[in-house]
Amino acid sequence: MSEYTVVGQTVARVDAVEKVTGAAQYGADVHPPGMLYGKLVRSKHAHANILSIDTSAAEKLPGVRAIITQADVPSGRRVFATDKVLYLGEPLAAVAATDADIAEEAAELIHIEYEVLPVVQDVMAAIKPSAPGLHGDATKDGPNRRDINAQIRKLSREKEADHSDEISALEAELEKYPDEVYYNISAESHSEAGDVEKGFAESDVVVEDTYVIPRVHQTYMEPHVSVASADSSGKVTVWASTQGPFAIRSGIAGTLGIPLTQINVIGTTMGGGFGGRFGVIITHVPAVLLSQKTGRPVRVQMTREEEFVDGRPAPGCVIKLKTGATHDGRILARQALAFWDSGSVSGASIGSTIRVRGVYKIPNLKVDAYGVHTNKSGTAAYRAPGAPQAIFAGESQLDEIAERIGMDPVKFRLMNMREEGDAVPAGGSEPKVGYKETLEAVADAAGWWDREAGENQGWGVAVGDWTNGCGPGGVYVSVHEDGSVRIFHGSMDITGTDTAISQIIAEILTVPYKSVTITRGDTDSAPYSTGSGGSVVTFTMGNTAKLAAEDAHQRVLELASERLNTNVDNLELRAGAVHVITADPPKSISLGELAAYSLSTTGGPIVGKGSFARQASTPALAAQIAKVEVDPGTGRTRVLKLVASQDVGFAINPMAVEGQIEGGTVQGYAWAMMEEMQYGENGNINPGFVDYRVPTSADLPTVESVIVEVPAPNGPYGAKGVGEPPITPTLATMANAVKDAIGVRITELPIKPEKVVDALKNNGH
Amino acid sequence: MxxxxxxxxxxxxxxxxxxxxxxxxxxxxxxxxxxxxxxxxxxxxxxxxxxxxxxxxxxxxxxxxxxxxxxxxxxxxxxLASDGALHPVQRAFIETGGYQCGFCTPGFIIAAKALLDENPARTEEEFRHALGGNICRCTGYTKILEAVMQAAEEIRTTA
CATH class of the missing domain: 3.10.20.30 (Beta-grasp domain)
Incomplete structure (x- = not known):
């Protein structure tokens, strides 16, 4: 069926053997001679002033080689907290020792004196006037309110006298501040199209609800790790488990004031990233500082517990959403007000709130989103950052509307989906997309149209959209005298991208996939490459690879033209040889012969170069259907069927694409049903796999994946980014299925058994 | 110490x-x-x-x-590999795409090998529960189970 011989085929990945034999080298497998073990010293309080840091006892421990604090950061840029900590686990110092256990012992011997401050960990509490202002003047913390809060704190500390009446009066004063003034705001984003008030007024049905989505951890299986080695010339080498070695290079350079030429970042095999390993530099900078101080290589490796307290997880949020529609099923208006928990720094994916618009024609849309400071670590990207949260709200509410107007949820969505040329609410117009095809494909595959549900069983559907990113990259291709093809580039492999690049180049140079090898350079040797996140790699590096292979292809034809004494127009590269199209008898020369010949030509060896940075991407849709059974006694939900379709444009390696769909869907399932970073009075209280449950093979059935291919005009062979879309609809898919099974809408994730039991009880069951 | x-x-x-x-x-x-x-x-x-x-x-x-x-x-x-040949479980993980980032893969392959040595005649549901002590964050387990079932089949038919 396919006109292609290598792309579009399932092939074993280029890194297959090293990954199944334990040979692949991950960050913690790097062990240069003389390496020391680094350990970060972390705050034991979620909000506190630091009164003193005493390292004297730790310094005396045999085997300790260095202890550093902010005073040891020559650039003065903040690496460690000094006067104040804003979350449990915030780094205050770092130790290097000859052994990992000694480093840990030393970290425990560092004595820190704290003055504990009031803690706020819930976004809705943090925006209230009564919340402590985490960044003082840096936020919208009104001056009067700050004064009142300071008075309350002062009175509360005075233990000798009872000030409870005064405190109550001051608290009452605080409550007078209007609700719409939000405090502890780290960032905001607003957009509007049409007139929502008018839209709601014209609607026959209006539904309004508040959706609560928890903070979850990307939970890549390899915790953050870096190994740094600073030599006496000042050159710094960093082995980093990262999605973006070039971003790490600039991050280290910026933080420590080291020129780019003095830093080489070597990306090690990455044990999962999902966005959490993009530009995050928690371990890299301390490793470099410790190595500079000791003159020895230093490894800083986080434990799983450290991952939970000081990783950069996905932000939780609260979304108040309102949707209006007509009796005949047209969505007229939607309005969202969202508060994203950005933790101690700004940066949650607040801009993604716009994704509540989904892929529907909504003439009137208004979105107001705020990032809110709380006493937690900062956040980072997690697979389609912000989209699963916003789409959970949007797609849950869509089902409520469908139910109220008595329309099938799939038909309701199909009816409202945008088509090519339609206006996108608050931004541009729709290119050619496969929204309807993808939803219809999953409905057909799941048996939606003749679905049956037994007692306590239910079906749920949802769709989620995402558009892959794009970024700069460079690839070199060379052809060797045995006819083999070598690729050189600098982008990190993210679960199969090196394989896709190899397939594309094999396709263009018409050689078997097995004749291609691929080598990744470090930041000293490879051309600049964008980070491997945002579903960019196959799109960006695929296009780059294509250009490089086409460049080599051109040189091959020129060499053949010289060698065969005929015009390039008479030549064709096919099955690893250049053929003279019109020759009778047939005349050809193999790639290997041409490569050998090239070595003695003026032009030299066959080297193709590809360089690419930007092209418009096309949106992709993921559509999913789940069938569940809920035990009303225990509240446990069992998945009976989970089907996921996705418009991938073109599947370069179908097995790898299925793997992305299956993996993303299960991460979405886990966010819906199991995962939640929990916070007590003093920070995260579930920093381990016993209390923070991620799914195992025992939790789920087989995920059925359905590949839909509506080509993207600018993608290599029509390919779109595939990594992120599959997580986007699953949260709502599961909530919609549970609603169908028990008749009660759960708007607060995760849908743990106790929540189901409570929901049933509150509804008189 | x-x-x-x-x-x-x-x-x-x-x-x-x-x-x-x-x-x-x-x-x-x-x-x-x-x-x-x-x-x-x-x-x-x-x-x-x-x-x-x-x-x-x-x-x-x-x-x-x-x-x-x-x-x-x-x-x-x-x-696990002997005489330069991969173990059937290792081969099955490659052929079915049972790994992605590969970090959990050695543990999974070893756990599966031990289970297969003990009894290769388990059902898929039994393997799903028996492998519940291993976490994979990339694959969603579908292709891991395919790999284990494929290896089990091979081991049963060649034993």
Whole structure:
């Protein structure tokens, strides 16, 4: 069926053997001679002033080689907290020792004196006037309110006298501040199209609800790790488990004031990233500082517990959403007000709130989103950052509307989906997309149209959209005298991208996939490459690879033209040889012969170069259907069927694409049903796999994946980014299925058994 | 901390080592012997990335002290291929796409191998539960189960 011989085929990945034999080298497998073990010293309080840091006892421990604090950061840029900590686990110092256990012992011997401050960990509490202002003047913390809060704190500390009446009066004063003034705001984003008030007024049905989505951890299986080695010339080498070695290079350079030429970042095999390993530099900078101080290589490796307290997880949020529609099923208006928990720094994916618009024609849309400071670590990207949260709200509410107007949820969505040329609410117009095809494909595959549900069983559907990113990259291709093809580039492999690049180049140079090898350079040797996140790699590096292979292809034809004494127009590269199209008898020369010949030509060896940075991407849709059974006694939900379709444009390696769909869907399932970073009075209280449950093979059935291919005009062979879309609809898919099974809408994730039991009880069951 | 003399056999090779009693078997394998194929994912026995076979049983090596493995026979991921040929489980993981980032893969392959040695005639549902001690964050488990079922089939038909 396919006109292609290598792309579009399932092939074993280029890194297959090293990954199944334990040979692949991950960050913690790097062990240069003389390496020391680094350990970060972390705050034991979620909000506190630091009164003193005493390292004297730790310094005396045999085997300790260095202890550093902010005073040891020559650039003065903040690496460690000094006067104040804003979350449990915030780094205050770092130790290097000859052994990992000694480093840990030393970290425990560092004595820190704290003055504990009031803690706020819930976004809705943090925006209230009564919340402590985490960044003082840096936020919208009104001056009067700050004064009142300071008075309350002062009175509360005075233990000798009872000030409870005064405190109550001051608290009452605080409550007078209007609700719409939000405090502890780290960032905001607003957009509007049409007139929502008018839209709601014209609607026959209006539904309004508040959706609560928890903070979850990307939970890549390899915790953050870096190994740094600073030599006496000042050159710094960093082995980093990262999605973006070039971003790490600039991050280290910026933080420590080291020129780019003095830093080489070597990306090690990455044990999962999902966005959490993009530009995050928690371990890299301390490793470099410790190595500079000791003159020895230093490894800083986080434990799983450290991952939970000081990783950069996905932000939780609260979304108040309102949707209006007509009796005949047209969505007229939607309005969202969202508060994203950005933790101690700004940066949650607040801009993604716009994704509540989904892929529907909504003439009137208004979105107001705020990032809110709380006493937690900062956040980072997690697979389609912000989209699963916003789409959970949007797609849950869509089902409520469908139910109220008595329309099938799939038909309701199909009816409202945008088509090519339609206006996108608050931004541009729709290119050619496969929204309807993808939803219809999953409905057909799941048996939606003749679905049956037994007692306590239910079906749920949802769709989620995402558009892959794009970024700069460079690839070199060379052809060797045995006819083999070598690729050189600098982008990190993210679960199969090196394989896709190899397939594309094999396709263009018409050689078997097995004749291609691929080598990744470090930041000293490879051309600049964008980070491997945002579903960019196959799109960006695929296009780059294509250009490089086409460049080599051109040189091959020129060499053949010289060698065969005929015009390039008479030549064709096919099955690893250049053929003279019109020759009778047939005349050809193999790639290997041409490569050998090239070595003695003026032009030299066959080297193709590809360089690419930007092209418009096309949106992709993921559509999913789940069938569940809920035990009303225990509240446990069992998945009976989970089907996921996705418009991938073109599947370069179908097995790898299925793997992305299956993996993303299960991460979405886990966010819906199991995962939640929990916070007590003093920070995260579930920093381990016993209390923070991620799914195992025992939790789920087989995920059925359905590949839909509506080509993207600018993608290599029509390919779109595939990594992120599959997580986007699953949260709502599961909530919609549970609603169908028990008749009660759960708007607060995760849908743990106790929540189901409570929901049933509150509804008189 | 005082070190203790310990002899253990890893993938058929005998090692005479001096190790601190607080070092886990995982630390001994990775840091002392240099076999880094076995991974550290949680250090609390919950993720299965550090699974090795000790005397025929799959165990999480982060939960075993190195000194207690004295005299025992240990198989790690590096010891699975024989005579240059991959083990059927390793081949099946490649052919079905049963791995992505690969970090959990050594633990999964070792756990599956131990289960298959014990009884290759389990159903898929039984394997799903038997492998519940290993966490994979990339694959969603569908292709891992395919790999294990494929290897089980091969082992049953060639045994």
């Amino acid at each position: 005082a070190k203790h003399p310990v002899s253990l056999t890893v993938n058929g090779d005998e090692h005479d080592l001096l190790i601190e009693p607080r070092k886990t078997l995982l630390a001994v394998l990775r840091d002392t012997i240099g076999l880094t194929g076995t991974k550290e994912g949680c250090s609390t026995g919950d993720c299965g990335a550090c699974t090795v076979i000790v005397e025929g049983k799959a165990v999480t090596s982060c939960m075993v002290l190195g000194v207690t493995a004295a005299g025992k026979e240990i198989t790690t991921i590096e010891g």
